Amino acid sequence: MSRFASVLLSATSGMLCLGAAFGAPSVGAPDFAPNPSVGWIAAGAQFLPPSSGPGPVRFDPGRPRANNNDLRERGAQPTFPVGDLSNPILQPWAREQMRKHNADVVAGKSVYSRQASCWPIGVPGFLLYPVQPVYFVQAPKEVLMIWQADHQVRHIYLDVRHSANPKVSDYGESVGHYEGDTLVVDTIGVNPRTFIDSSRTPHTEILHVIERFRMIDGGKTLEVNVHVEDPGAFTTPWNAMQRYRRSEPGVAEATEALNAVSSTGDAGPMLESSCAENPNALFGAVDAYPIPQAEKPYF
Numbered sequence: 001m002s003r004f005a006s007v008l009l010s011a012t013s014g015m016l017c018l019g020a021a022f023g024a025p026s027v028g029a030p031d032f033a034p035n036p037s038v039g040w041i042a043a044g045a046q047f048l049p050p051s052s053g054p055g056p057v058r059f060d061p062g063r064p065r066a067n068n069n070d071l072r073e074r075g076a077q078p079t080f081p082v083g084d085l086s087n088p089i090l091q092p093w094a095r096e097q098m099r100k101h102n103a104d105v106v107a108g109k110s111v112y113s114r115q116a117s118c119w120p121i122g123v124p125g126f127l128l129y130p131v132q133p134v135y136f137v138q139a140p141k142e143v144l145m146i147w148q149a150d151h152q153v154r155h156i157y158l159d160v161r162h163s164a165n166p167k168v169s170d171y172g173e174s175v176g177h178y179e180g181d182t183l184v185v186d187t188i189g190v191n192p193r194t195f196i197d198s199s200r201t202p203h204t205e206i207l208h209v210i211e212r213f214r215m216i217d218g219g220k221t222l223e224v225n226v227h228v229e230d231p232g233a234f235t236t237p238w239n240a241m242q243r244y245r246r247s248e249p250g251v252a253e254a255t256e257a258l259n260a261v262s263s264t265g266d267a268g269p270m271l272e273s274s275c276a277e278n279p280n281a282l283f284g285a286v287d288a289y290p291i292p293q294a295e296k297p298y299f
Contacts, residue, residue, distance in 0.1 A: 029178040030215055032136040032222065037269045039133025039148065040222045040244035045081070045198050046128065047226065047240035054238035056228075057201045060084045060102070080105045080112075083199030089234045094202050101200045113198060118150055118275035120170035122194025123187045124209050124226050126154055127242040134244065135270055143176060143183065150275030156185050163189075168205065170194055183213040196228070204232030220246050 032038070045065070049055035059065045060082040082102045085095050104111050115121045121129065129147045137144040143156040156176040166173035172190035176183055187209045196203055210227040222244040229237040247267045 028180075029138070030181050030183060030213070031138065032183075032213070032215070033138060035248075037248050037267065039135050039247040039267070039270070041133045041247050042128060042130055043243040043245060044128075045130050047124075047197060047242060050239040050241065054089050054236050055087075056238060056240040057083045057087045057090065057098075057197065057199055059199065063106075080110070081199045082106065083197075083201060089236055089238050090201075091233055091235060094233045097202050098200060111200075113200075114194065120152055120194065122170055122196070123154070123172050123174070123190050123207075124211065124228065124240075125195055125197055126152070126171065127211070127224055127226065128198055132271075132273075133247045146270070148270055149273055151273060156183075162186070172207075172209075179212075181214050185211040185213070187211070202233055203230050206230055206232050222246070 032040070046058050047056040049058065061084065063079070063082040065079055065081055082105050083098050085099055085102065090098070101111060113121065115129065120126075126145070126147070129149070129152070132148040135146045135148065137146070141158055143158065145154040145156070146152070154171050154174060156174045158175070159177050160175050162173060162175055166189035168189050168191050170191045170193075172187045174185050174187040176185040178184070188207070190203070190205075190207045190209070192203060192205050192207075194203075195201055207228070207230040209229075212225040214223055215221065216223050224242045224244075226240045226242065227237065228234070228240070249267045251267075
């Protein structure tokens with residue numbers, strides 16, 4: 001992979017420079033990208049529970065998850081996530097759908113995620129994108145969140161209302177505003193083919209997600225508090241949290257070398273990356289997603 005001299009976004013057949021054209025956020029708003037090298041790496045592949053009250057579906061404690069870093073560090077065989085079906089937030093149909101998924105995993109079948117085939121993971125699942133950093137571009141009317149691995153992009157439109165009839169899409173329609181040191185993002189219209197998390201917790205077309213982004217620990221950590229409502233899939237609204245660690249040359253360097261199972265590499269700026277253009281054999285995966293193809297250009 002080659003490095004961009006400045007932060008770049010691979011946009012279909014062209015390259016869109018994300019630099020001085022956007023400028024800094026408004027005065028008083030948090031600056032998640034004080035320079036083009038600042039990225040944020042998700043702290044974990046599952047949501048953290050709230051301090052109290054209903055929380056997210058997490059991995060089944062009886063079946064501990066091993067990831068690629070566990071393989072690299074101690075030789076553990078990576079496993080697919082198994083969701084904890086005892087969580088009372090699940091509506092009966094959602095629990096049954098997850099039970100079938102869990103049974104495939106336990107039976108030793110390959111059950112890859114949408115993300116493994118280059119499809120958007122959805123919202124709030126975007127917060128669980130692993131290993132590689134997310135970069136922010138903060139403009140007066142819009143915030144972009146760009147995941148480096150295959151340049152998945154979320155668009156957050158500032159200080160506007162939701163559309164009367166938003167078009168359903170994999171990342172839905174996100175509108176946001178600043179409240180002091182916090183970016184508040186409200187998302188609806190998320191495609192029900194996506195999932196809440198890497199355990200394939202389902203949702204319906206009435207999913208409503210509110211995320212609150214703020215920096216803590218002197219700007220070394222990005223904390224995201226998540227509120228989820230979907231009476232079609234859940235028995236109650238619930239809350240969760242995700243944290244990101246800062247990645248920046250000379251300030252917050254990555255601790256892992258670039259290797260076959262962990263692609264963090266050294267700290268920023270954004271790497272040029274591809275996904276759908278690469279060969280992708282999913283080893284007989286159950287319900288494998290085809291590589292996405294565009295029937296018409298997006299520009």
